Amino acid sequence: MRLAIDVMGGDQGPRAIIEGSARAVIERPDLALTLFGPRQQINAELSRLPQPLAAATSRLVVADASESVSQSATAAWAMRRGGATSMACMLRSLSSGEAVAGVSAGNTGALVALARRELGMLPGISRPAISTAIPARGGRRCYLLDLGANVDSPASRLFDFAMMGAAMAQCMDRVKRPRVALLNVGSEATKGSANVREADRLLRESAANLSFDYLGYAEGGDIFQGDLDVVVCDGFVGNVTLKASEGLTRMLVERVQMAFESRLSGRLASILARPALKRLKRELDPVRYNGASLLGLQGIVVKSHGSTQADGFYYAIQRALQEVEHDLPVRIAARWSRS
Amino acid sequence: MRLAIDVMGGDQGPRAIIEGSARAVIERPDLALTLFGPRQQINAELSRLPQPLAAATSRLVVADASESVSQSATAAWAMRRGGATSMACMLRSLSSGEAVAGVSAGNTGALVALARRELGMLPGISRPAISTAIPARGGRRCYLLDLGANVDSPASRLFDFAMMGAAMAQCMDRVKRPRVALLNVGSEATKGSANVREADRLLRESAANLSFDYLGYAEGGDIFQGDLDVVVCDGFVGNVTLKASEGLTRMLVERVQMAFESRLSGRLASILARPALKRLKRELDPVRYNGASLLGLQGIVVKSHGSTQADGFYYAIQRALQEVEHDLPVRIAARWSRS
Missing domain, CATH: 3.40.718.10 (Isopropylmalate Dehydrogenase)
Structure with missing residues (x-):
C-alpha cells in the first residue's frame, strides 16, 4: 500500500x-x-x-x-x-x-x-466538502461539514453534504442510520437563511428515500450534544465554528490549568491535572490530531x-x-x- | 431610576x-x-x-x-x-x-x-444588532456582533456593526481605540464571501476617519485570543458561533470534572475541582450570565x-x-x- x-x-x-x-x-x-x-x-x-x-x-x-x-x-x-x-x-x-x-x-x-x-x-457531486469528526458528549462524535472547501453553498449543495456526511458516518463509524441535521439559528421551521430553509425542504421531500434520518435543524450547541452523527452547514459557518472551537478549547484548558495550579501545590498539580488536561486537549482538537477529509x-x-x-x-x-x-x-x- | x-x-x-x-x-x-x-x-x-x-x-x-x-x-x-x-x-x-x-x-x-x-x-442605522462580551485570554473580553438580530447582512450593515461594537467597547469598557476585526475564513485578503470582502473594503476606505483601529480579518479562534475588542460577523455566523461555544464549554467542563473525579477521591475532587469549575462555567457562559445587548x-x-x-x-x-x-x-x- x-x-x-x-x-x-x-x-x-x-x-x-x-x-x-x-x-x-x-x-x-x-x-x-x-x-x-x-x-x-x-x-x-x-x-x-x-x-x-x-x-x-x-x-x-x-x-x-x-x-x-x-x-x-x-x-x-x-x-x-x-x-x-x-x-x-x-x-x-x-x-x-x-x-x-x-x-x-x-x-x-x-x-x-x-x-x-x-x-x-x-459522478453527481459538483463540489468537494471538508469534514472532520467533532468530539461530542458521552465519547461520541459528530461529522461537521463543510469546513471551508466552499465559501457559500446553495441548497442543493447542502443536500449533497448531508448525503456525503451520512456516507462517512455509515462507512467509517458503522452507524446504521446516521442522524443528520442542518445547522441553523433556531430549531423552528421559520428561522434561518433562504438557502438553509430550501435545503430543509429538499431533505424533507426526499426523506423516504434516504438511508439516514434527517432530523431538521440543529443549533450551534447541538454539535456537541452527542445525539447527532452529522451536522451540515456552509463552508463559512463550518470554518468559523471549527476554528472558534479550537480557540475556545485552548483557552479553556489554559484556564483550568491556571485554576488548579493556583489551588494546588505545583507538584500536586502536575501529577493530578496535567495528564488529564493533556489528554483532553488532544481529544478536543480533532483537526490538529486527526486531519480533515476532502469528500x-x-x-x-x-x-x-x-x-x-x-x-x-x-x-x-x-x-x-x-x-x-x-x-x-x-x-x-x-x-x-x-x- | x-x-x-x-x-x-x-x-x-x-x-x-x-x-x-x-x-x-x-x-x-x-x-x-x-x-x-x-x-x-x-x-x-x-x-x-x-x-x-x-x-x-x-x-x-x-x-x-x-x-x-x-x-x-x-x-x-x-x-x-x-x-x-x-x-x-x-x-x-x-x-x-x-x-x-x-x-x-x-x-x-x-x-x-x-x-x-x-x-x-x-438616525443612520438601519437594523439592530445583538452583542455580548465573550471572555478571552488573559481575562480580557471581546464584543461579538451580530448574534442573530439579522440572518444575513450586506456589507454596509457589517460596517454599521463595526461602528456600534467599537462604541460599545469605548463607552462600556473605556477602551480608547478599540481593535476591531471582521470574521472570515482566513486572514488573507482574497478569502471569504463577497459581503465580507466588500465590508473590508468599506472599513479600509474609512480607516482615517474612524475612532477605532480596523485590523482586517479575524478567524474563529481569534475571538478568544484577547487581542481584539470587537469581532464583527453576520447574525447567522454569530449565533452559531455563540451557541457552539456555549455547548462546547458545557461539554468541556463536564469532561474536566469526569477526568478529575476518576483520578481523585470523590471528596478531594469536590474540594479541589468543583469550585474552580463552577467559576469557570460562569465566566465562560456570557449570555446566560450577563445577557446580550440590542444595539x-x-x-x-x-x-x-x-x-x-x-x-x-x-x-x-x-x-x-x-x-x-x-x-x-x-x-x-x-x-x-x-x-
Missing part, C-alpha cells in the same frame, strides 16, 4: 511531516510513502531521523518537486501556476494510480482546487492541520489509511447511483 | 425572573422595576418571595399584560398580533419614557422586531438568556443599568452624526 505525502506546507516546515510519516511506516510493515518536495531538503531531514525512525527510510521514497504552494497563495494562483508544486505532484500520483491516498498540511483553498482538477469529482473526489485526500506536529501528521495518515480500507469514495458514489 | 421587565418568556417561567428582579432592587435603593405580565401570576410569585427578597415588593410595580410571546412565535406574528403581549407593553413603557431601559428573556426574533417598531432606530435602537434593551436562572436575570439587569449610566444609545448615535 502506497500513500502520497506533500512534505511542504506545514507551518513547522518539513521536519514534523517527515517524522510523522516515518512513524506511520515503522508501525505498519505493508506501508510505503512517496514524499513530494525538494529532494535535498527531504534527504537532509531523512538523514536526521533518530533511531528507530531511521529504519523507515527504505520505505520512504523521495519524489523531487522543487516548488511549493505558500499559505497565502490563492486557489486561482494554484490552478494557473501551481502545476509543479509538491501539492499538485502528490495529487497527480493519486490520479495515475501510483498511490492510493494523499495527505497534505498545506493551503486548504489550493488543495481543494487542485484535488478537484487532478482527481475529478464523483466527493474520485480519490482519498486528507488535510492535516497547518500547524501540525509529527503526532498530528501521523494521525492524518492513519485517517487516510482507514478511508482506503473502507473504500470511502466508492461508498459515497454508491449513494448517488442509487438515488 | 425605573427599568421595565418582561416577566414572561424565560424557559423557567416567571419565578426566576421575579427573583432576579427582587435581588437587583434590594441591592440598589434608587432602583424601581415595573413587571409586565399576568397580574395574578406575578402577585402569586411576589407573595412567595423569601426574606430578605420580600422587602423588595414595594419597589416592584405590576403592570398587567395577559398575553405573551411564545418561544416558537415568529417575528411576523409578534408584529401583527403581539401588541398586547408583556414584551410589547414593556417596550412601550420605554418609548413613553416611563422606564429608562428594558430587559426580556423572551423570543429573540420577536424582541428585535418589536423593539425596532416601538423604539425606532438611531442601534433609540433605547436600551437587554436580552437575558431564555434558560436563565435568577442569577442570570439579575446580571442582565446590571448590564442594563450600566448602559443607562453610560448613556450608550447617545454614545452610539454620536458616531453617526460625526461621520
Whole structure:
C-alpha cells in the first residue's frame, strides 16, 4: 500500500511531516510513502531521523518537486501556476494510480482546487466538502461539514453534504442510520437563511428515500450534544465554528490549568491535572490530531492541520489509511447511483 | 431610576425572573422595576418571595399584560398580533419614557422586531444588532456582533456593526481605540464571501476617519485570543458561533470534572475541582450570565438568556443599568452624526 505525502506546507516546515510519516511506516510493515518536495531538503531531514525512525527510510521514497504552494497563495494562483508544486505532484500520483491516498498540511483553498482538477469529482457531486469528526458528549462524535472547501453553498449543495456526511458516518463509524441535521439559528421551521430553509425542504421531500434520518435543524450547541452523527452547514459557518472551537478549547484548558495550579501545590498539580488536561486537549482538537477529509473526489485526500506536529501528521495518515480500507469514495458514489 | 421587565418568556417561567428582579432592587435603593405580565401570576410569585427578597415588593410595580410571546412565535406574528403581549407593553413603557431601559428573556426574533417598531432606530442605522462580551485570554473580553438580530447582512450593515461594537467597547469598557476585526475564513485578503470582502473594503476606505483601529480579518479562534475588542460577523455566523461555544464549554467542563473525579477521591475532587469549575462555567457562559445587548435602537434593551436562572436575570439587569449610566444609545448615535 502506497500513500502520497506533500512534505511542504506545514507551518513547522518539513521536519514534523517527515517524522510523522516515518512513524506511520515503522508501525505498519505493508506501508510505503512517496514524499513530494525538494529532494535535498527531504534527504537532509531523512538523514536526521533518530533511531528507530531511521529504519523507515527504505520505505520512504523521495519524489523531487522543487516548488511549493505558500499559505497565502490563492486557489486561482494554484490552478494557473501551481502545476509543479509538491501539492499538485502528490495529487497527480493519486490520479495515475501510483498511490492510493494523499495527505497534505498545506493551503486548504489550493488543495481543494487542485484535488478537484487532478482527481475529478464523483459522478453527481459538483463540489468537494471538508469534514472532520467533532468530539461530542458521552465519547461520541459528530461529522461537521463543510469546513471551508466552499465559501457559500446553495441548497442543493447542502443536500449533497448531508448525503456525503451520512456516507462517512455509515462507512467509517458503522452507524446504521446516521442522524443528520442542518445547522441553523433556531430549531423552528421559520428561522434561518433562504438557502438553509430550501435545503430543509429538499431533505424533507426526499426523506423516504434516504438511508439516514434527517432530523431538521440543529443549533450551534447541538454539535456537541452527542445525539447527532452529522451536522451540515456552509463552508463559512463550518470554518468559523471549527476554528472558534479550537480557540475556545485552548483557552479553556489554559484556564483550568491556571485554576488548579493556583489551588494546588505545583507538584500536586502536575501529577493530578496535567495528564488529564493533556489528554483532553488532544481529544478536543480533532483537526490538529486527526486531519480533515476532502469528500466527493474520485480519490482519498486528507488535510492535516497547518500547524501540525509529527503526532498530528501521523494521525492524518492513519485517517487516510482507514478511508482506503473502507473504500470511502466508492461508498459515497454508491449513494448517488442509487438515488 | 425605573427599568421595565418582561416577566414572561424565560424557559423557567416567571419565578426566576421575579427573583432576579427582587435581588437587583434590594441591592440598589434608587432602583424601581415595573413587571409586565399576568397580574395574578406575578402577585402569586411576589407573595412567595423569601426574606430578605420580600422587602423588595414595594419597589416592584405590576403592570398587567395577559398575553405573551411564545418561544416558537415568529417575528411576523409578534408584529401583527403581539401588541398586547408583556414584551410589547414593556417596550412601550420605554418609548413613553416611563422606564429608562428594558430587559426580556423572551423570543429573540420577536424582541428585535418589536423593539425596532416601538423604539425606532438611531438616525443612520438601519437594523439592530445583538452583542455580548465573550471572555478571552488573559481575562480580557471581546464584543461579538451580530448574534442573530439579522440572518444575513450586506456589507454596509457589517460596517454599521463595526461602528456600534467599537462604541460599545469605548463607552462600556473605556477602551480608547478599540481593535476591531471582521470574521472570515482566513486572514488573507482574497478569502471569504463577497459581503465580507466588500465590508473590508468599506472599513479600509474609512480607516482615517474612524475612532477605532480596523485590523482586517479575524478567524474563529481569534475571538478568544484577547487581542481584539470587537469581532464583527453576520447574525447567522454569530449565533452559531455563540451557541457552539456555549455547548462546547458545557461539554468541556463536564469532561474536566469526569477526568478529575476518576483520578481523585470523590471528596478531594469536590474540594479541589468543583469550585474552580463552577467559576469557570460562569465566566465562560456570557449570555446566560450577563445577557446580550440590542444595539442601534433609540433605547436600551437587554436580552437575558431564555434558560436563565435568577442569577442570570439579575446580571442582565446590571448590564442594563450600566448602559443607562453610560448613556450608550447617545454614545452610539454620536458616531453617526460625526461621520
